[in-house]
Amino acid sequence: MGSFVCLHSARNLCDLCGVYKHVVEAVVDGHLPSLFQGARNATERDQVLNEVVVGSIGIITANTEESMNLFMKGSRIRVSLLVDPEEQSDFRVWINGYEKIGFLKETRFGPSTDSDRSFSRAQQWLRQCLENHDCGESRGSFQPCRLLNLHGNRVRLIETTEASDFQGPYVCLSHRWGDANTSRLISTTDNIHNHMKGIEWSNIPKTFQDAIVICRRLGVDYLWIDTLCILQEFPGMSDEKKRVASTDFAAENSVMARISQSSYFTIYGSVSTSMASSIFSPKLYGSHQIKNLANAEEWWAGILRQYTMRRLAKEEDKLPALSGLAQLYHQLTRDTYLAGLWKASFPHCLCWYNTAQAGTYTMKLGIGRRSRTPRVHSWSWASLDIVNDAQCRFWWPRESLSTNPIIYEDGATSRPVCTVQEAICQLKTDDLFGEVVGGSIDLGVLPVSAKIGTKSQGDESFSTVGDVAWTLDYVEDGTDVHICLADCSLDDDDLQMGDEVYCAPIMEAISESGSDRGRLVLKCVLGGSEFRRRGFCVLRKKNPSWDRANSPLPMVRPLGHIYPDLTTPEYAEKVQSYALLYNPSAERRIRII
Known part of the structure; x- marks a missing residue:
């Protein structure tokens, strides 16, 4: 499965991807009205293309047919690519698909990538790039x-x-x-x-x-x-x-x-x-990938999703191998880099977790392993070596629903519920974006005590499947455990069932139905003066007077609908029965290492 962006990026490297790209654009432009009438304007066209999911289902009959599954607007269309094999050294592909598509595109394929024609085409691409592009x-x-x-x-x-x-x-x-x-x-x-x-x-x-x-x-x-x-x-x-x-x-x-x-x-x-x-x-x-400050955070989050899936030859190269991309980000934003995270994205970038797959109400936990020679502080995603098929994700509303399995309620508005007082990294070399040998972050938080166990406290809406390590079976303030994601196994993080941990609130998402609090699960070390991260959880407190059936808010957010910001003072009385009573003057200063 892939996105239209992937097809667009690969169109010049893969002839088949170029053909698929033309098919998708034809459908989105209304050439198959039984599926989609066509975008009304450029904005809607971009939105539909971003939602399209494309899947190749392989060769159906040797040398004669290949098919693509196209998922859009809740429907699936299968498009067939018929191959004429008569000219073995230079065959052609026609887009056939649905007869009503009203679209025909011919693409030539050379016999192999080391043919004279292939190199001639590459030379042509280079000339076109040098003459017409600014890259x-x-x-x-x-x-x-x-x-x-x-x-x-x-x-x-x-x-x-x-x-x-x-x-x-x-x-x-x-x-x-x-x-x-x-x-x-x-x-x-x-x-x-x-x-x-x-x-x-x-x-x-x-x-x-x-x-x-x-x-x-x-x-x-x-x-x-x-x-x-x-x-x-x-x-x-x-x-x-x-x-x-x-x-x-x-x-x-x-x-x-x-x-x-x-x-x-x-x-x-x-x-x-x-x-x-x-x-x-x-x-x-494409040189345009990160020129817009508005999508810089999403760009970095997308980079980390892909990067954390990779298996490095040397895990200690995790940050050095990312150094070049961090330099690109810094050139655009001038932000301060802190071991894989960015200062301007605090505190919500602290709400990271690893997950291998997601469903409607289940997700597979991404179990990590702490490095035996600690190279990064525990509050960075780079402190873990992921041992299963997992990706690093962030719990914040700017990530789209398709990439963030832990979804806020429709209409939820978020706010920070902690204070970042100091964050430092000790570099191993002069490279500001390279290896670190230590560091800490000082937060002002309102932590609550909790205990780890095998069954979550309260009504857990999300359940984890697979290599579940542990959850929270007791939380001092009585809130339900919506989901708990352990960073590592018990042994790897030197934990035992029944151990006391602390849940430090970082972000809160308030909706008409209740309050979700993204919290770091911390273990006290060094006599209580410092903490280490051991997981991430979302604790939920429901609105006791909320009834979905009688809610004035729509079940599904319509295009362009703007929900009220429930974190503003004018809504304080309405949400006071379930929102976190956040008082910065009552915060406790803690240090996470």
């Missing part, structure tokens, strides 16, 4: 510290500051490193001088060979590959060599965004799970 304006004169020189028949590593004959442009390769058992070609303090003399073709992995061939066919003499152009650590290296490699990595990682943005283009390995280069490189993903 090349970011290249400038920046050059990475090292590059692979592909000129002639040799492949050798060069240092650009010392190469008198160096003349760009260069290309980046985004690739997957593989697991710890994968054989890798890397540059180290021991072999870098040999790599500068030349690298034997037989020693170069197939993915790297393919990238070199692409560069040469497109007339580019220089290639940047992270494993070869940045010094890597290796087993048994001395402390001094490790220091040299670590310093080199920190320096290059701090300019990762510039490396990719300044490249001629990026080669994106089809099996790569690295998304950083594809987002950095304007020619691959």
Whole structure:
């Protein structure tokens, strides 16, 4: 399953995605009126496209048909792509689908991506991009510290500051490193001088060979590959060599965004799970992705959803690998970066949790594992290594319902119910967006005592399925546990059933039906002076006088409907029986590490 945005981004990389894109646009523009009459204006068109879900269901009959499922406006349409296989070296695809669609689009497919026609098409795309787009304006004169020189028949590593004959442009390769058992070609303090003399073709992995061939066919003499152009650590290296490699990595990682943005283009390995280069490189993903301050927070939340699903070769690279994207965000917002979170997004960005899948009333918990060598404070999502198929999400109303399983009631308005007094991070290197070795956040909160157990207190609307670790079976103020999401298993977080924890309120969502409070579940450490995060929960207090059947508010929010802000003073009396009695002067200052 995917979105129209994914199809649009991939349209030039995948001919089939381009065909699917045309089909979706045809339907949205009203060519199948039995399903949809067509958007009335550009705003509605964008809204409908954002809601579309596309799913390819594979080849139906070998070489003759492929189908797509299109979900929109509560309906499903199946569109067939009929293939004419008569010309084996150059076949064509026609969009057939429904006869009433009134839309016919022909697309040519070359026999393979290494054909002369494929490279000719790539050259054409590059020319069109350079002549018509502004994505090349970011290249400038920046050059990475090292590059692979592909000129002639040799492949050798060069240092650009010392190469008198160096003349760009260069290309980046985004690739997957593989697991710890994968054989890798890397540059180290021991072999870098040999790599500068030349690298034997037989020693170069197939993915790297393919990238070199692409560069040469497109007339580019220089290639940047992270494993070869940045010094890597290796087993048994001395402390001094490790220091040299670590310093080199920190320096290059701090300019990762510039490396990719300044490249001629990026080669994106089809099996790569690295998304950083594809987002950095304007020619691959689009330079417009984060130019609007209004959607910056959603952009970052979307990045983290995708990023936390990836499996890193080294988990300690979790923040360094994200450094380049953080640089992009900072360039736009000028916000302060705090170990994967942004100061301007406090306090609601503290309401993160991990979940693997969501349904109407169930969700699969995303169990994490604390690093055995703590590298990040517990209040950041980066403190956990997720061990199942989970994503990091945030509990705040600006995330759309399709991406936020813990949904506010219709008409709910949110407010912070804590005070962020101080947040600090201790950096490991000079990279402001790289590794951290410590940090803390001081909050003014109104915590309540609770105990962990196996059955939630009250009427829990949401239930978790799968690897459930624990929940809250007692909360001191008597509120119902709407949902409790443990960060880790009991053993991993040094917890036992019956242990006392504290629920610190961060955000509250008030609706006509009740109050939902997003709270951090904290464990007291160091004699009571400091706390560590152990989970996230939503506690609910219902409006005792509310009756859905007689509610003046509609069951479903109509397009353009504006609900009243129940957090304002004029509604204080109406909500006082169930809203949190938030008094900043009564807050207790706590420190979370």
